Amino acid sequence: MSRSGRFTLAASAVAAALVLAACAETTTGLAEPDRMRSAETPTAAPGDVPSSDSDAGGRTGNDKAQRTIVADVGECLDGDNPGPVECSDEHTVEVTKKGTFGGDLGTTLEGTPPNAATVFRTVFPQCRDAAADYLGSASYDASTLGAWLVWADAEDWKAGHRWYRCGVAQLDGEGAPVERTGSIRHALADDFDHYRVCSATRPSTELPETVPCSEPHLAEAVGVVNAGKADEAIPSEREFNDKAGARCGTKVHRFVGADRRDVAPSWRWPDRTNWRIGFTNITCYAELNQATTGSVRGLGSSPMPN
Template identity: 45%
Template sequence: MSRQGLVLAGAALMVAVTVTSCVTEVDGTAAPPTTHAAAGHTETPSPSPTSPSDTPAPTDDGIAAPGQCVDGNDPAPVDCEDPHTVEITASGSFGGAMAEEPPGRDEVFAAVFPSCRQEAADYLGSSDFDLTTLSAWLLWAGEEAWDRGERWYRCGVVELDKANKAKQRTGSIRNALRGDGVHAHRLCSLTAPSEESPSPTPCDRPHRGEAVALVPMGERSDPIPSEQDFHAAAKEACDDAVVDYLGAPRDDVAAAWRWPDEGAWKQGFTNLTCYLQTDKPVTASLRGVKSSPLPR
């Protein structure tokens, strides 16, 4: 059953250079949060589960349940073996202050997305999913559905395409990051991470960046660290992380890092991300390359 009034948006770790804002439109909804970027030695709440008694009861009929999949803007379930964009990890309904008027995107993400990120970690099998092309996602009842009394939301997981949008795929990605799954789905970027937003691409195709490590910087309830704090943590951790990933120090591979802005921080993006970066594109992952020639 197709429904109108669906709001679909992802909060993948979209990024922007320095303080430039990066906003994308995902099915009509302003999507992910922004982060900041810096080159390092490159030289180059739980939402209310129920609604108050004086508000309409939520209607979930025909909405995909956890373990099911949806495709595009239609929240009706489809078989995960068929083409789909989002795999549902958790369900819930809004209540309290959100029950009277359709909530804004920022209000929804502040209330729900931190729990969606935890659900994504549990579902995918690793809390390191920010190093990969797999991301937490969020769908909720749009304005028309809200007016009909619907209060549902769904957490999900997706695979990102090169534009950081949900990619249509087949097959489940439950537990995809267990074992060596993080590397199998590692985020490699066409663009240099110190210069512009990472643009996901397979690691066996030309790329200039690879996400190598996450550095925890606190809890979302904490004040966001200063730019100086992010830089200090990155300089301490990212060089070592890149060397560990390569298997040996090299002069032709640099460390770079990116961090969340305040909005993303409040939504649960509390890690600094370390990347390796090359001057020219390489055509294979550099994990364990040591002193061998870079694959061109």
Template identity: 45%
Template sequence: MASRTPARRTLTTGLLAAALVLSGCATEVGGRAVAGSTGGTQPAPSKAPAPSKGPVAEPGQCVLGTSPAPVDCAKPHHVEVTKAGTFGPELPAARPEADVIFKAALPECRAEAAKYLGSTDFDASTLAAWMLWAPADEWAAGNRWYRCGVAQLATDGKAVERTGSVKGALTGEKFFEFQVCSAVKPLEAAVKRIACTEPHHAEGLRVVTMGKPTDPLPSPEEFNAAARPVCGETLTKYLGTATREDVVATWRWPSQTEWEQGFTNLTCFAQTDVAVTGTLRNIGTAPLPGG
């Protein structure tokens, strides 16, 4: 049933990083399952990450631009470091491709991101788990460091330069300050990030955890069975009504590769047929904003 879409992996200012463009399948509550069309790609790095001949940022510090050197998070930065680690002998002597590294450590980085941000719902936001690791020359010399981090994503999936920390940013009502919106319908295609003040067809609501990376990828039927009640109930609370027919709950889930890299959840959205220019939150029975 599913049209699998690879996770998009991006480079931000030269640093190897990982960020998910929500992909997989979508379905409408009460409707038939519809396969999502192929969306994101995995572009090759445009250049190698900058060598880290100096210190590498530690948890509680940030990084800016092409250097993994620490900067004060109160100053401009791209990524906040949440965890430091070292790859063991299970990985080859020559630095492997990004997908191998993601599989080895990204699940851990995603778990750290959830703790740091205060919510597992970050895939429904503009905040994402991020990952940095040693350049090839250091790797070959036995210095196999990696860092987990978090970043705020722009509409093109690159990390935003910002000041101040996002620690705890998704707790409670603060989630809506970072809510992701999509210019396309998640029911039909991979999410295309857009500012929620711009015309959009979907607003991120929450995620539903479906297992662990070592578990088998759930079937489409299992994803749908888990999503239908949770996404539907979440939409009702979000809108403030259960009577609207012009806003539906849709959801997307990961590919096999994404699942193995820690994207072990589906993401719920509020979706409209016509583009809206304002939030659907607590809209009740009022007209769609700009619809």
């Protein structure tokens, strides 16, 4: 029993691009409304047994509330069921941090859990930090791996449970977790290219459309630039551009190995809603003049791959 989700950054961002040609042409991208994924699952199966997890329990009236099995750090989840599954089996989320809601969020033993937006503002920045440590890179916004959050649903909440779990997942192009096997702990430190985002669209003009880098694509994510903290005021469009301009250009130059007229830096940044829940990175892209099925990483001055 849980609620889970992730605010989809790509569905609520604006963008700008700067071309590395002598004319330094600038293009403004799109602004999109915010979307957030959240779902509830049925109650736990009759075969579930009480958990010894100290942060998953509570009392209702004079009776001790039944405890819910909740996965621990390093364990895996399948869908929105909080019970652990073997990471070697098919699963969607790998747990990176556990906790309980306290203060105003955790005081009421009856009623329903806080709305999703409140939960995300309270907890998700911590999930973002935990994901960076677990995956081995603070630049994971440039990959197909992302932070996830699961928390007690209405029935569990009414029983007194206040647990939440941060996790990491491999995401599809819509920001939903995909089934996978095996752990992704330190995956980006070991092989970032395997999870690198490639886009079938130009980030300078529309939302990135994630595709495998072996398929035709017009952009490759090359890294991120941190623009501040979630509890700070969101930068203005000019400030985002100032932060991104030189640094994304440098990242693209290092990624490609040369300045080329057919490869240009572009970048996307979060809107106000995503900023408040911890998406404070600008994602930098190497944007291509023509689609290619090969990476431009280390291309230098060689011909563009087909």
